Amino acid sequence: MTRIEPRLLLLVLLPALTQAAPATGLPGAGERAIPVPEALDPQQRWAALPPARQQDLRARYAAWRALPESERQRVRRAAAAVAALPGAERDALHARFLDLDRLYRDGWRLGPKLGAVYPQLQPLLGYLPDTQRAPMLALLHQLDAEHLRLLAVLSQRTPPQERARLREQLLAVAAADRGAWLRRRVEGR
Incomplete structure (x- = not known):
């Protein structure tokens, strides 16, 4: 990287x-x-x-x-x-x-926090439907560094055909439960 x-x-x-x-x-x-x-x-x-x-x-x-x-x-x-x-x-x-x-350059448009991890998140975020763009960016800005790291791992592991479902599930998880949800997903539980 x-x-x-x-x-x-x-x-x-x-x-x-x-x-x-x-x-x-x-x-x-x-x-x-x-x-x-x-x-x-x-x-x-x-x-x-x-x-x-x-x-x-x-x-x-x-x-x-x-x-x-x-x-x-x-x-x-x-x-x-x-x-x-x-x-x-x-x-x-x-x-x-x-x-x-260009992948690296464009990722920096999301700001310093997200720009630094955008290459790892790009598989999940690169083709967001318009209806998910604003909610997903708001969610990402709420995540701390550890949760962004976990999401980056998920993004890299998730096959292309399953990314839309992963985004939908992530958006549906309550903010208070996201950290635990991400850990469970990364650990395979």
Whole structure:
């Protein structure tokens, strides 16, 4: 597994941290900067961006809005730390992030807590039906590190044809019972 520094998360969510985010030509994950003339007003700058870039920025903003406030605070602290780095170090960090597989980059949109375990959770979360997305993300943000670890084990062990059922069962378990339920499932009971 590739180990990622939490401050790399900033490179995924950075456009959502600034007021001018939707109108910037900042590069997204896996792409280079798109030149957008600074003389244009924000609406014109937005319209000058390719549709795929607009969609990416909307997705980043939605991801930012979906984060719990504690995760947003962690991202803000990371933003301050990255902003304090020398330009060459920031560029190197950004290049390192762009070199990651898209699976790892996209997982960081879920915030530092979930981004760190997303590669292990991806088999379970990669193809969520729209109706399960919000409840599942809320549930994941409630889990502590140990419960996320257990869920990651289940995610890796569960065959593709059984993942939908596992998600349904997990969502049906009361919050107070989730830890015990996860332990029982991992232990095979």
